[in-house]
Amino acid sequence: MENHERFLLIQLVVPCFNEEANIIPFFEELDKADLAQAESDLRFEVIAVNDGSKDQTLKTLLEIQKERDDLTVIDLSRNFGKESALTAGLSEAGGDAVIPIDADGQHPFATISEMVALWRQGYDVVLAKRNTRDTDTRLQKWTARLFYKAHNQLSDINIPADVGDFRLMDKKVVRVLNQLPENRRFMKGLFAWVGFRTATVIYDVQPRSYGQTRFNTWKLWNLALEGITSFSISPLKIWTYVGVVVAFLSFLYASYLVATTLIYGTDLPGYPSIMVAVLFMGGIQLISIGIIGEYLGRVYIESKNRPSYIIADIYKPESKTDSF
Ligand code: UDP
Ligand code: MG
Numbered sequence: 001m002e003n004h005e006r007f008l009l010i011q012l013v014v015p016c017f018n019e020e021a022n023i024i025p026f027f028e029e030l031d032k033a034d035l036a037q038a039e040s041d042l043r044f045e046v047i048a049v050n051d052g053s054k055d056q057t058l059k060t061l062l063e064i065q066k067e068r069d070d071l072t073v074i075d076l077s078r079n080f081g082k083e084s085a086l087t088a089g090l091s092e093a094g095g096d097a098v099i100p101i102d103a104d105g106q107h108p109f110a111t112i113s114e115m116v117a118l119w120r121q122g123y124d125v126v127l128a129k130r131n132t133r134d135t136d137t138r139l140q141k142w143t144a145r146l147f148y149k150a151h152n153q154l155s156d157i158n159i160p161a162d163v164g165d166f167r168l169m170d171k172k173v174v175r176v177l178n179q180l181p182e183n184r185r186f187m188k189g190l191f192a193w194v195g196f197r198t199a200t201v202i203y204d205v206q207p208r209s210y211g212q213t214r215f216n217t218w219k220l221w222n223l224a225l226e227g228i229t230s231f232s233i234s235p236l237k238i239w240t241y242v243g244v245v246v247a248f249l250s251f252l253y254a255s256y257l258v259a260t261t262l263i264y265g266t267d268l269p270g271y272p273s274i275m276v277a278v279l280f281m282g283g284i285q286l287i288s289i290g291i292i293g294e295y296l297g298r299v300y301i302e303s304k305n306r307p308s309y310i311i312a313d314i315y316k317p318e319s320k321t322d323s324f
Pocket of ligand 1: 015016102
């Protein structure tokens, strides 16, 4: 891949998890878009990452590979999740620019030309921002908005709303991302964290070609937790202040109790107030311990230093394997 003088190599990184029905349409659309045609100094390649699919995704990819010289297939040893699949794809990418794109047809190829135009103007990152969330339910829209709000309030970096993994990154951005040592990766956050000169294009998110989204509510909730805990420690620090407030209120209440006892004598019936105080404090303590647990768990996992994915095989196109 050392042909930088002759052309610019742009690599599409495509994470695939049980996408057998979408693979063929993906390449049909890609060929139809004919991205390189308009600008002859560009070359496009696809790095497909099979994220432990249980269906015929890998087989379909390898079938297609026989007919193309622009497809590399990375086969992970099991399902590691989209974040890890992307990480694997990025680590293998050596092109001048890399564009993560979904396999399900939701990201239109036409947008890529706009991204490339801005990249040529000198932007290192070109974000694709979705025009609408019309394919989402109202609850999804609301929770997405809540997540971005909470995240951006709590952490030092701002994740732009409605921007996903679909974006163009110059090779120097990819290099930085590949050097980050952490193995639990919240890509959206890392993408934002590394910075660089950034432009944005708008695109219309398409309906999924075949099948259902691979993210259910529980997975999304965990992704949101991952996002917040990996970029902010405010949830940990907040307990100091909650503690101070509660202690202060307790002090006021205690003074009141002492005063009334001195003035009116002991008045034993105090059961409700004791119960309320005990339960309230118990609840607060459990929540704070839970939050510490969230972080401690992440420290624990990170400290094991396991890789975030395992590559079982890399299949290069015929033409490339010969030259090795
Ligand atoms: N994906 C993956 N591993 C997973 C889940 C999803 O590689 O564990 C891929 C999936 O095949 C698709 C992309 O990530 O190419 C986005 O997934 P999906 O369309 O289900 O998510 P959504 O578009 O709803 O965010
Ligand atoms: Mg999708």
